[in-house]
Structures are given as C-alpha cells and as structure tokens.
Amino acid sequence: MLCVFLIASTVYAGYLYPEQIHLSWTENEGEMRAMWVTYLPVSSVISYRPILCNSIANPTEWTNIQGSSISFNEGQTITRIQYIHTGVITGLNENCYYEYSVGDGLFWSDIYVFSGRTPDYSAPFNTKEVEMIIIGxxxxxxxxxxTKHLxxxxxxxxxxxxxxxxxxxxYDLHNENGRVGDRWLNIIEPIATSFAYMTLxxxxxxxxxxxxxxTRFNMPLNEANNGTSYFYSFDMGPAHFIMMNTEVYFDDSNVTAITQMNWLLDDLNKANNNRELRPWLIVLSHHPLYCSVNWELPLLQSNGDCGPDAVMLQKNLDDVFYKNGVDLYFQAHVHNYEREAAIYKNLTVPSEYDGPNIHIGPKAPIYITNGNAGNYEGHNDPTSPTPQDWAQFWSNDYGYGRLIVYNNTHLYYEHYSSPDVSCMDHVWVIKTQNRYNS
Ligand SMILES: [Fe+2]
Known part of the structure; x- marks a missing residue:
C-alpha cells in the first residue's frame, strides 16, 4: 500500500515540476522571457536575482514575478493537455548574469544562469563583439x-x-500527439535554459x-507579425539580424508573403539608415536561395530544394538582398553544410580580394547553408559531385556553426563537425565600407 502511495505521489509530482524550459529575447531591451510546461494547471512564477555584476559585490535577494499560462491540446488523435507558462524578467543589466528558477511557488526547477546582455535599442549603444550559435x-x-553533446x-x-x-x-513538434516536440524541447533544455533560443x-x-x-515559441512582436513568431529583427553588437519566414512562399497561411515583404523592406530601410552604428546586415531563414547541388544536371533534376524552389526564392529575394546590401544570408532545409561566395543573379560577384577562407570587401550577399544539425531524415540532399561555380566548401557531415561579429569591419564564421568534435570550415569576411553598394 505504501508503494502504491509513493508511486502515485511521484507521478503526481511529475505533472507539477517544470519541464521544456527555454529562454528568448523579447522586442524590448533588457528583457528575457522564460517558457516552460507543466501537466497540471498551476501558478507561473519566476524567481531570480542578479549575480556577478560589475557594480554589485554580493548577490541580492531573490525577486519573484508572476507569469501566466495557457492550456494547449498538443494531441492530434487523442487529447493531451499541457500548460505552457510564460514570464518575462525586465530591467536586466547587461553587466550582470542572473540566476533563476521557474515553478509554481512549491515545485521549482533547478537554478539556471543567463547573461543580462540582450538586443540593444537605446543609447548608450553596446556595439561590442557579438557571438551567435547558428543551427538548423x-x-x-x-x-x-x-550535436546535442557538442x-x-x-x-x-x-x-x-x-x-x-x-x-x-x-521532426516534428506535433508528431506522436506532441510527444516528439516535448522530447526535443527537453533535449535542448540544458542549453536553452542558459541562452536565448531564437527561432524562425x-x-x-x-x-x-x-x-x-x-504556441511553444514566443519571439519578439512587431507591428506586422501578429504575434506569430514568423519574422522579426533585432540589433546586437555591430549587427542587425533579420529572422524571416520563407514558408510564406510555399504556404501563406496566417501571414502572407506581401505582409512580410512590406515589413522586410521597411526593416531593411531602417537598418540601412543605421549602418554607421551597425554596419553588418545578416538575414536568416529556412529555405535556400543558393545551394551547390547542380540541379541542371539530368541526374539531379529531382532536387527541388536547390533547383526550382531556390530559383523561385531568388526571383522574390535576390534583388531585395543585393540592393539593400545584405552581407550574409544563413539558410537551412538542405541537410548539409555549404558555404558559397558572394552571389547575385546566380553569378559569383568578385570581392576586392577572395581567398579560400576570406573575402575582403565583398560586393554581394554571401550564402551559408546550415541545415546539418541532425534529424531522423539524415542527409536528404547530398552535396553534388559537380557543385556550382560559386560553391566554396561543402560537407555531408553533421554539425552547427558559430558566428562572431568582432567589430565594424571583421566577421568570422566557423562550422563544426559534431561527430568529429572539430572545426570543418571557417571564413573571414572583412568590410572595406559600411555597405557595399551605397
Ligand atoms: Fe526544411
């Protein structure tokens, strides 16, 4: 009888403890959002305090803030209700780290730590080096x-x-009545509890x-995205980052390609008026515009991703990116790693100097495919034995990359092999002017 009681108590407590905890930045400077899941409707509380501040010698008292929650039926063939909790910590100091825990006031998560540095929208501006993990x-x-281990x-x-x-x-969040999404969010939890996990x-x-x-991700709001987390942008360090949604060109449910394009053009215009402060303009989205599979060869004509789909996206976005001086476009979907030269209208655009791992004074967007983190599909688009002329490096290995924007002139990207625990490729991009076609 005691055993039955203990087992029942354990199951019950399991429904109350927070899981799938992940962080993200909001549309406001100095804010960090935490999201987490329970399987019973309980209160949403974040307890936090600053640590390691330049100006604060000792940790301060813990502060509790109240969040909110929604019920979400994640099932398709059966009803599976989970409660998704959200809370936002405000007033962060970029010189501090913060430790925090989420829970209902009784059942708490572990204590995690994140940096108080967030996107930057008001003076005094922080344009020091910024480093991002990029993964697809x-x-x-x-x-x-x-990839998880590395x-x-x-x-x-x-x-x-x-x-x-x-x-x-x-692959996919909704599969097995949402259990696959639950499992994956718990896989990334050790990472996403310490760093803003920004998605598109x-x-x-x-x-x-x-x-x-x-429902599972809340990204920065803007006047056009209608709270969908489909597209948004942020300033950080010497760079303006645009996270956009190429799915609108394949499935325009909720937000259309026209809505996004109007927002994108306005956002690019604002970014271009600010390039003295933040000269790097970096765009990320899922579908590739350029990948090295030579789809014109009869053997590979079935490759739609780098063939007809990429050509369709070029028609929609090539001019927009080039004419607005986009420096880099990170793409995924193709399950390998590829790095291309600067490209416009399917042709290599020579930089002032191009080497195997360096471009000085590029004059068009550089394209990098980062879709090889690993999933059950394996490598759906093996790299071509006859890559395009603009292809610089390609690999069928699994991995992810790190982008370092050092300052107004120097940017570095390196891509890792997760199985080999090694750096498989790197590139320097060096600006000789804030915007190549101004
Ligand atoms: Fe995809």
Missing amino acids: DWGTGHNGVY LSQESKIRDFDGILHVGDFA PGNHEGHKNFTHYK
Whole structure:
C-alpha cells in the first residue's frame, strides 16, 4: 500500500515540476522571457536575482514575478493537455548574469544562469563583439545526438550571446500527439535554459497553421507579425539580424508573403539608415536561395530544394538582398553544410580580394547553408559531385556553426563537425565600407 502511495505521489509530482524550459529575447531591451510546461494547471512564477555584476559585490535577494499560462491540446488523435507558462524578467543589466528558477511557488526547477546582455535599442549603444550559435534542422533521433553533446559541452566552457535556430525542429513538434516536440524541447533544455533560443519556422512546423510552433515559441512582436513568431529583427553588437519566414512562399497561411515583404523592406530601410552604428546586415531563414547541388544536371533534376524552389526564392529575394546590401544570408532545409561566395543573379560577384577562407570587401550577399544539425531524415540532399561555380566548401557531415561579429569591419564564421568534435570550415569576411553598394 505504501508503494502504491509513493508511486502515485511521484507521478503526481511529475505533472507539477517544470519541464521544456527555454529562454528568448523579447522586442524590448533588457528583457528575457522564460517558457516552460507543466501537466497540471498551476501558478507561473519566476524567481531570480542578479549575480556577478560589475557594480554589485554580493548577490541580492531573490525577486519573484508572476507569469501566466495557457492550456494547449498538443494531441492530434487523442487529447493531451499541457500548460505552457510564460514570464518575462525586465530591467536586466547587461553587466550582470542572473540566476533563476521557474515553478509554481512549491515545485521549482533547478537554478539556471543567463547573461543580462540582450538586443540593444537605446543609447548608450553596446556595439561590442557579438557571438551567435547558428543551427538548423535539428530533431530527435541519433543523428542529432552528436550535436546535442557538442553544443551542451561548448555552452558550458565557451560563452556566446544567443542561439539562432533556422527552422525545422524536433521532426516534428506535433508528431506522436506532441510527444516528439516535448522530447526535443527537453533535449535542448540544458542549453536553452542558459541562452536565448531564437527561432524562425521551417516547413516541418507547418502542420495546422504552424500551431505547435506559434504556441511553444514566443519571439519578439512587431507591428506586422501578429504575434506569430514568423519574422522579426533585432540589433546586437555591430549587427542587425533579420529572422524571416520563407514558408510564406510555399504556404501563406496566417501571414502572407506581401505582409512580410512590406515589413522586410521597411526593416531593411531602417537598418540601412543605421549602418554607421551597425554596419553588418545578416538575414536568416529556412529555405535556400543558393545551394551547390547542380540541379541542371539530368541526374539531379529531382532536387527541388536547390533547383526550382531556390530559383523561385531568388526571383522574390535576390534583388531585395543585393540592393539593400545584405552581407550574409544563413539558410537551412538542405541537410548539409555549404558555404558559397558572394552571389547575385546566380553569378559569383568578385570581392576586392577572395581567398579560400576570406573575402575582403565583398560586393554581394554571401550564402551559408546550415541545415546539418541532425534529424531522423539524415542527409536528404547530398552535396553534388559537380557543385556550382560559386560553391566554396561543402560537407555531408553533421554539425552547427558559430558566428562572431568582432567589430565594424571583421566577421568570422566557423562550422563544426559534431561527430568529429572539430572545426570543418571557417571564413573571414572583412568590410572595406559600411555597405557595399551605397
Ligand atoms: Fe526544411
């Protein structure tokens, strides 16, 4: 009888403890949002305090803030209700780290730590070096485990500012009545509890109007995205980052391509008026505009991702990116790593100097495919034995990358092999003017 009581108590407590905890920045400077899940409707509380501040010698008292929650039926064939909690810590000091715990006031998570540095919208501006992990097409299953191990280790020994996930999560968030999404959010929890995990949607999130994506992730609001987390931008360090949604060109449910384009053009215009302060303009989205598979060869004509789909996206975005002086476009969807030269209208645009791992004074966007974090699909688009002329490096290995924007002139990107725990490729991009075609 005692055993039955203990087992019942354990199951009950399991429904109350927070899980799937992840952080994200909001549309406001100095804010960090935490989201987490319970399986019973309980209160939403974040307890936090600053530590390691330049100006605060000792940790201060803990502060409790009240969040909110929604019930979410994550099931498709059966009803599975989970409670998704959200709370936002405000007034962060970029010189502090913060320790925090989430819970209901009785059942708490572990204590985690994040940096108080967030996107930056008001003077005095912080344009010091910014480092981002960039990752795409990461799901459950053994192919993604190497990436989990390497990124978990790296996040504990080598600091960075945030994580940018370029679409396709879990494979898929809604599968097995939402259990796959639950499992994957728990896989990333050791990382996403310490760093803002910023997302944009891929095709694997499209199920039922992106319901799981929009419900499980809350990204910065803007006047056009209608709270969908589909597209947004932020300033950090010497760079302006744009996270956009190429799914609108394949499935325009909720937000149309025209809505996003109007927002994008306005956002690019604002960014271009600010390039003395933040000269780097970096765009990320899921579908590729340029990848090295030579789809014109008859053998590979079936490759739609780098073929007809990429050509369609070029028609929509190539001029927009080039004419607005976009420096880099990070793309995914294709499950490998590819780095291209500066490209416009399907042709290499020579820089002032181009080497195998360096571009000085590039004059068009540089394209990098980052879709090899690993998932059960494996490598759906093997790299071509006859890549395009503008292809610089390509690999079928699994991994992810680190972007370092050092200052107004120097940017560095390196891409890792997760199984080999090694750096497979790197590139320097050096500006000789704030904007190449101004
Ligand atoms: Fe995809």
